[in-house]
Amino acid sequence: MTATQTSPSLNEAQPTTAHLPQIHEPRNAGMDLDLDWVRAVQANTSAIERRCATLPGRRSVKKDHQAAWLLKAITMIDLTTLSGDDTAGRVKRLCAKAAHPVRADIMEALGMTPITTGAICVYHDMVETAVEALSGTGIPVAAVSTGFPAGLSPFHLRVKEIEESVKAGAKEIDIVISRRHVLTGNWQALYDEMRAFRAACGEAHVKAILATGELGSLRNVARASYVCMMAGADFIKTSTGKESVNATLPVSLTMIRTIRDYHARTGFRVGYKPAGGISKAKDALVYLSLIKEELGNHWLSPHLFRFGASSLLGDIERQLEHHVTGHYSAAWRHPIG
Numbered sequence: 001m002t003a004t005q006t007s008p009s010l011n012e013a014q015p016t017t018a019h020l021p022q023i024h025e026p027r028n029a030g031m032d033l034d035l036d037w038v039r040a041v042q043a044n045t046s047a048i049e050r051r052c053a054t055l056p057g058r059r060s061v062k063k064d065h066q067a068a069w070l071l072k073a074i075t076m077i078d079l080t081t082l083s084g085d086d087t088a089g090r091v092k093r094l095c096a097k098a099a100h101p102v103r104a105d106i107m108e109a110l111g112m113t114p115i116t117t118g119a120i121c122v123y124h125d126m127v128e129t130a131v132e133a134l135s136g137t138g139i140p141v142a143a144v145s146t147g148f149p150a151g152l153s154p155f156h157l158r159v160k161e162i163e164e165s166v167k168a169g170a171k172e173i174d175i176v177i178s179r180r181h182v183l184t185g186n187w188q189a190l191y192d193e194m195r196a197f198r199a200a201c202g203e204a205h206v207k208a209i210l211a212t213g214e215l216g217s218l219r220n221v222a223r224a225s226y227v228c229m230m231a232g233a234d235f236i237k238t239s240t241g242k243e244s245v246n247a248t249l250p251v252s253l254t255m256i257r258t259i260r261d262y263h264a265r266t267g268f269r270v271g272y273k274p275a276g277g278i279s280k281a282k283d284a285l286v287y288l289s290l291i292k293e294e295l296g297n298h299w300l301s302p303h304l305f306r307f308g309a310s311s312l313l314g315d316i317e318r319q320l321e322h323h324v325t326g327h328y329s330a331a332w333r334h335p336i337g
């Protein structure tokens with residue numbers, strides 16, 4: 001497809017950052033811990049699983065519409081590297097990819113103006129490198145702080161790590177909660193911890209990683225979601241990517257329904273970030289349709305939705321190349337992201 005052949009549907013959905021709505025809505029200020037609300041929360045696991053089982057089969061966006069949704073998905077990726085062998089070189093390459101996530105010839109064939117990913121997500125040690133590499137792009141750096149991924153280092157060091165990441169230039173902080181507070185029903189401890197993390201973030205936005213694969217039940221996932229939102233989380237995020245079970249559709253449905261309910265009761269919109277194991281374009285489309293159906297179009301924006309993913313971008317780029325050329329290239333031709 002050439003630029004002149006670009007269909008109206010693709011242009012209408014043009015997902016460049018310049019076209020994104022500038023949302024000036026208040027951050028979630030949180031509220032006092034409402035234990036009655038938290039304890040009343042239930043989750044009907046079989047109903048949630050039944051609803052989720054219908055989702056992939058109902059995905060129906062095709063051709064130009066699918067390309068438009070995939071481009072939109074890119075703008076909502078926290079392009080991630082969280083490996084023990086991360087180097088400055090790898091982070092710089094990832095930052096270059098975040099600034100130009102799709103090959104120029106594919107973008108030209110689609111008739112699209114430039115887009116970027118939503119953010120880069122790295123360990124604290126790599127924040128300065130990423131901030132420097134992204135200078136002038138407007139792409140924020142997210143740091144996983146607080147003893148990621150287990151979150152079991154001394155509390156004062158977890159708070160200090162947040163402060164150091166913010167000082168190094170991180171605009172977003174992905175914290176990990178203490179799973180034991182959920183497993184023992186110590187909601188006050190979880191609330192106090194989250195509140196302290198939010199305070200340490202200052203102006204930086206805070207995403208609360210629940211590590212849902214370690215919380216035991218969807219009811220615990222829902223209760224932990226509410227407590228973190230009450231304590232002022234800007235986003236709730238499923239997983240570190242290091243648990244044996246990471247983002248799933250039932251967990252996502254559970255969490256986004258708590259977001260919907262919290263918004264209805266408080267007026268605050270909290271963002272959602274599924275993370276871990278999302279590596280296929282078709283899965284990204286299912287997540288986006290779930291968000292659209294459950295939360296509405298307002299949430300389909302980097303302000304309120306992110307994918308935490310290290311290898312999703314490569315598959316999306318491959319699908320976009322197929323869309324414009326009719327051929328799939330080998331995965332190694334899109335080696336980063």
Ligand SMILES: O=C[C@H](O)COP(=O)(O)O
Binds near residue numbers: 239276
């Ligand atoms: O927060 C992001 C995750 O760690 C990424 O997980 P992934 O490598 O499975 O995509």
